[in-house]
Amino acid sequence: MSGQIDLVPKGWRAVPRSVIALGFVAMFMDMSSELIHSLLPLFLVGSLGASVAAVGLIEGVAEATASIARVFSGVLSDRLGKRKLLAVVGYGLSAITKPVFPLAGSVGAVFGARFFDRVGKGIRTAPRDALVADITPAAIRGTAFGVRQALDTVGAFAGPSLAIVLMAAYANDFRAVFWWAVVPAIIAMLFMIYGVQEPAGTKPSGQKGWPIKRADLARMSPAYWWTVAIGAAFTLARFSEAFLVLKGQQAGLPIALVPLVMVAMNLVYAIVATPAGSLSDRIGRRAVLGVGLGVLIGADLVLAFLPGLVGLFVGVALWGLFMGLTQGLLSALVADTAPADLRGTAFGIFNLVTGTALLFASALAGVLWEEFGPTATFAAGAALATLAAAVTVISKVGTSGCLRRM
Secondary structure (H helix, E strand, C coil), X not given: CHHHHHCCCCCHHHCCHHHHHHHHHHHHHHHHHHHHHCCHHHHHHHHXXXXXXXXXXXXXXXXXXXXXXXXXXXXXXXXXXXXXXXHHHHHHHHHHHCCHHHHCCCHHHHHHHHHHHHHHHHHHHHHHHHHHHHHCCHHHHHHHHHXXXXXXXXXXXXXXXXXXXHXXXXXXCHHHHHHCCHHHHHHHHHHHHHHCCCCCCCCCCCCCCCCCCHHHHHHCCHHHHHHHHHHHHHHHHCCCCHHHHHHHHHCCCCHHHCCHHHHHHHHHHHXXXXXXXXXXXXXXXXHHHHHHHHHHXXXXXXXXXXXXXXXXXXXXXXXXXXXXXXXXXXXXXXXXXXXXXXXXXXXXHHHHHHHHHHHHHHHHHHHHHHXXXXXXXXXXXXXHHHHHHHHHHHCCCCCCCHHHHC
């Protein structure tokens, strides 16, 4: 087996074309989403009169909803053997919500748009990640997830960058800026429909009944359940990036320049994601994840206690470094530890648990911000990151590179 794996080309150039296409889909959809989301907390608080606690609740509920949808879409993709179809539906649902944001006249309307946008994300995420795992040889799986994540993140800093330019052009008119999000959403759909090919060997499982069966859960390895626990611990420590945006305003950035926070974070994220994935293929996932958690603790402490714009951007850059070191690797760990015919289910369960953790973390962050201020919010994040580090140390998942595991 190891001899066969050694014949697989290494590096990002060996990543299959459909994985690259999925990366461009994610890039343009994230450009669309982040153009809106980099300004949405300010729009909610400043224009619609929402509280910071309400922002945290909206973000948490939206992500938890996405996680529930991921379970059903992941299982369905295993049963139908049509991961691309479900990904198209999910991206399409997110695309059609974009015009609602500039038309929204109340917090409830924004909540509804955010809800259905995240349902779309929930529908697409597990089938998309399972599709990446189906297409990619095991020896370069970390690299493939890193490349997809890096392209995704290019969109995540291009969107806020475009928001800055448009806010200047439209004199801080949120609604006029939000309309531009429709364009990259359409481009993403074209890439998804015409650029991604599903492997011919994908077969439906043919199962019926409840989405998750006891027999399926029993087939998941202990290493997989440790991966779920690690993912939940990581997510508890990483609440919504909406709080980074609010921290930017609190630190003194003008409204038109607040999206620089997301630009800086996602620029670092995009640069780091692919090298981190490749490194994890060689030395093991857990070592890289451990470094990422150390970086997150540093980011939270800087954001909590180092004042001014210097503290803001140092903390935000460290946050982006943490994301680049960990997010693609968590997906690769799920693919490493789950049965091939249950990958959609495995990603669905993983995302359900992590989304529930994000709901709790974002709601807690919002309450702490309202009651005690941003210092308490980020200090609590550092404490939760320390807890996540303990869970990672206790587990034995991802201790060696892909070749040695195989």
